[in-house]
Amino acid sequence: MSLDNPTKPHEALAAHLEGDLADVNTLIRARMASKHAPRIPEVTAHLVEAGGKRLRPMLTLAAARLCGYAGAYHIHLAATVEFIHTATLLHDDVVDESEQRRGRPTANLLWDNQSSVLVGDYLFARSFQLMTETGNMRVLEILSNASATIAEGEVLQLTAAQDLATTEEIYLQVVRGKTAALFSAACEVGGVIAAADPAQIQALYDYGDALGVAFQIVDDLLDYSGDATATGKNIGDDFRERKLTLPVIKAVAKAAADERAFWTRTIQKGRQDDGDLDEALRLLAKHGAMEETRAEALAWSSKAKEALDPLPDHPIKTMLRDIADYVVARIS
Template sequence: MSLDVAATKPHERLAAALSAEMDAVNVMIRERMASEHAPRIPEVTAHLVEAGGKRLRPMLTLAAAKMCGYDGPFHIHLAATVEFIHTATLLHDDVVDESAQRRGRPTANLLWDNTSSVLVGDYLFARSFLLMVETGSMRVLEILAGASATIAEGEVLQLTAARDLRTSEETYLKVVRGKTAALFSAATEVGGVIASAPEAHVRALYDYGDALGVAFQMVDDLLDYGGTSATGKNIGDDFRERKLTLPVIKAVAKADAEERAFWQRTIEKGKQEEGDLETALSLLARHNALDEVRDEALLWIAHAKAQLQLLPEHDIRDMLSDLADYVVARIS
């Protein structure tokens, strides 16, 4: 079977087109996550890095650089940097969320402990900054350092907003732009910057990544209430963890007094009983919350694809457009 036939999904086609570059990124990741004095660092990192994730964010960096005609070595450094930042945030997230499973496997904090997860995450952040510096670009450093700060800011904002029924859609978007979209947009932007692309193209790459990241998170929130085992999501995890995601925010905004009392009990107070998830799903359906979120995700995808049209014609550009469609195809 040919590679084109075998790789039917957009992210798989993109991975096939970037296979040589991704191999180089994986080699660099293994080299740079090594530690002479603390063997637990590569053990913990390898558990997550090698867990079979799609490597979507580093692929976006490689794709942007290649599409802009870059022929130097540093897109590999930047892709590895993006993956280290992402992995560090996952390690920290699992501690904050007290998660027991990630990508179908036990989390690092469960296999080792919270202290190891936090400290290894810190190590990966530090490693990512060393990789950034090797590019010699202050602008790249500014973009990725800024994204790291924005991610942390988004996570802290989520702490205060996640279980507060007063949280607005505007605040939700700030959280999503921080904790999810910031790394998508930085990943695509630095690919253009390292290739010395025209400013209009760099901006379009940033906007594509931002819109893709927002849609990606909205779809993730939807899958929690309407996904299947094939999507890797367990129905109701966000509800059980009392996360006030966009579907619930929309349902709360239309809730009557009785419905609002239900959300206050289950989300704000955390007093959940048998049958509450089914009640939550029925309320989301009653107020068309899932359909509305899907429609918003589609608008963000349309915006992402519009940004690609500002870039030169390229096979990679077409793959990135297909990738955007695939993000929302998971919920259609």
């Protein structure tokens, strides 16, 4: 590993889990096939093979291996997690009317909204078929609960995102639903399938939960401060989509009357003019909202690392710690 081009933590974990990941990819390709509807594999392949990090399924594989699992069902569970994630992305892009994901046109733009929604439904159904094949009721309970929590978080965001009364507590509830629920479930089922002890399973859940919250806070922060070529998103998308994320919630809490009127017009009422994004960025900077948000992301990353303490010493444990650092590295 050269100092000029150090391996990123998720790449190191992927290399460690190379055989398992190859099996997951084989299973995903087999299960996203459809004899009767060729559009299903077309749309799915566009997202699944778009160069995503596969972080969530890797967490399942890593958790199982860390807890000494020697069976084959962690492959099913990792594929399940990736299908749930891909289904939610397809649905999210329709809801948000997004045109770009991972630097490429979204499926709803290339095909249409109907295809994105229906293929997302198909992947949810496939994910449930996969998880039942493990024959483990606890795994089924965790992943089905996570699927419901994700949907609940998305619906809560619909009402909370444009309401200036939305608090940081409600924001955290949204994030725990739409993002952290799948991270925590992905980790937890790895421990469950490995028959780890309850304290270790709880540790894996806590790690995934904190990692997911940090991940989403960083994402929301980068929407106002990131590099569009690096993030694959346009700067200010959340502002244009009138999403009340943590930086804005913090700025609104400190806003003077004229500033509050600005947020009411642009976010709550959706009347946006040229130059409004620049004004939003000025207000975020004025009230230190970006720095405070950054500090919270770093705190959640630390919480994720601490959560790993009850787990056995293992190279994977070190890699999971490194991933918690990596998630916040772009804002550190």
